Amino acid sequence: MVSGSNFLLEDEGVRILVDCGLKQCPRYCEIENFGEFPYDPATIDAILITHAHVDHIGRVPRLYKHGFRGRILSTEPTKEFAYHMLTDSMRILSREADELEVDHMYEESDVKGVVSLWEGVRYHEKMDVSGLSVEFYDAGHILGSSFIVVTSKEGKKIVFSGDLGNSPAPLIHPLESPGQVDYAVLESTYGGRVHEDIDTRRGLLEDVVESTVKSGGVLMIPAFALERTQELLFELNELVENGRIPRTPVFIDSPLAIKLTEIYRKYSKNNKYFNKNAVDLGGADNIFDFSGLKLVLETKESKAIADTPAPKIIIAGAGMSNGGRIQHHEKRYLSDPKNTILFIGYQAQGSLGRSILEGATTVSIHGEDIPVKARVEAIGAYSAHADQPALIDWLRPTHRNLKKVFLVHGEEDQMEALAAKIRDDLAVETIIPSQGDEVIL
Missing domain, CATH: 3.60.15.10 (Ribonuclease Z/Hydroxyacylglutathione hydrolase-like)
Structure with a gap:
């Protein structure tokens, strides 16, 4: 277990x-x-x-x-x-x-x-x-x-x-x-x-973002509030700032992740915890912020994400899709083949995320059967x-x-x-x- x-x-x-x-x-x-x-x-x-x-x-x-x-x-x-x-x-x-x-x-x-x-x-x-x-x-x-x-x-x-x-x-x-x-x-x-080559993960993320944006779809990323969300923000910041992905609305739909990111910011210039590259980049930039990023705290703001037209990226918990706001987005967007769901962390046996990752054609969310027609991707190197x-x-x-x-x-x-x-x-x-x-x- x-x-x-x-x-x-x-x-x-x-x-x-x-x-x-x-x-x-x-x-x-x-x-x-x-x-x-x-x-x-x-x-x-x-x-x-x-x-x-x-x-x-x-x-x-x-x-x-x-x-x-x-x-x-x-x-x-x-x-x-x-x-x-x-x-x-x-x-x-x-x-x-x-x-x-x-x-x-x-x-x-x-x-x-x-x-x-x-x-x-x-x-x-x-x-x-x-x-x-x-x-x-x-x-x-x-x-x-x-x-x-x-x-x-x-x-x-x-x-x-x-x-x-x-x-x-x-x-x-x-x-x-x-x-x-x-x-x-x-x-x-x-x-x-054996994980994928760790040096390929940013390129793989870039590919998934670009393909979803090109199709006019929604990219859903179930992410743990602690570490994985902050790593994603750092990676997306680098991709956006260097012009490697289109400027697309990115929603962090997790009050917990937003609170934890503030603690990350506090330590981001502390080389006892952060590596040299992150500390150096943090000296000239907010490494967890970029153009198009929207932090979503209130429930009504979360519901309003649906009003923003695609393409867009939604990062929300829970990381295994076994609860949290990500389920509301999955319920809305999983049935459309233009959309993508990207897993970047471990999916435990019995979790909704594991079912989707293993090819389930239909999943139950909030008591409703939802067809899974969206593209399913995973980047193991983000583990x-x-x-x-x-x-x-x-x-x-x-x-x-x-x-x-x-x-x-x-x-x-x-x-x-x-x-x-x-x-x-x-x-x-x-x-x-x-x-x-x-x-x-």
Whole structure:
């Protein structure tokens, strides 16, 4: 399962969580989200957060609701993103809970309580957390993302990968090396795949925009509010400013993405987080703005996008089309062959986006059957997750000391493919644990 990350590390009475995420599923009432935790939240000393996507932080307020009062540590950008991500998640979950007549997963007071416990840390800053040494490294996945190395009281080192990035990324630094560790808990979202050449992605985006504009159509891009939307803005800014695509109305139809983009702007001149190219460009330009860009906050403004004649580009959430404003645009535009829907991120099993990507001829949106006649495109090189070669390269420097690798955060076929590759290339014992498994290191 590629969501809902949550790991419990125990060492001589100390209990630390790494992430506490929401399972991303069609409905709120999945037992993995709403059910009781397999541990007492009040006994947890600290939570280490790898990054601010909801599949890594979405249940932290529920921990607070059930008695957690320990420390929460992450990078500063992750801390800033978390409030907006959790507030947005609370709004969606509460609405669904009311429709289903079940209890809310958590309330606004729980989000505020979580924020009051949250501490920002720097990359490479060694932290003492209840006697364990903790160090955050740049994972190159989104702004502020980390993998985390924990050193036990006996000196054993375990790395929790979080989500590792598809480097080099347009905005942020490439992922770092973990150095020598004894154990690795490794994500495997694309454990069996090889991405397109990363240098081709801007050209592919240019081609999709040009062909849709030429046909007089609408280009819909379901995009995650955090990182993917900002990368798209950066790429479109470059294409527009350099005259490589026609000047076309571009709508960012996501209040959450707009709020998060303001945080990106805040850090865009900070070379601790942004790469040199992005910082240099940001010195002379607003890298997230360009002629024709329209930011859409209010619902009535979102509905009014339909009044703007094609060609036009609409970027909206949710990134897997499993909710959000993008569904209203898909409902309106999927049935027209002049239009295009472009996927630039992972589409989970069971999501509307996955169905469209895999060739569904009809999909259900808001209870209506919508024919899919629009052109369907995908650019895998925009993925924010490392592919199989990158995952192997990340592990390779560790393998002299590495005793075991635990594969997580992936569909079964992806984990099995990566496990076989690690065993063949690195000769390291590799395990695919089941949810709830306990392992003594």
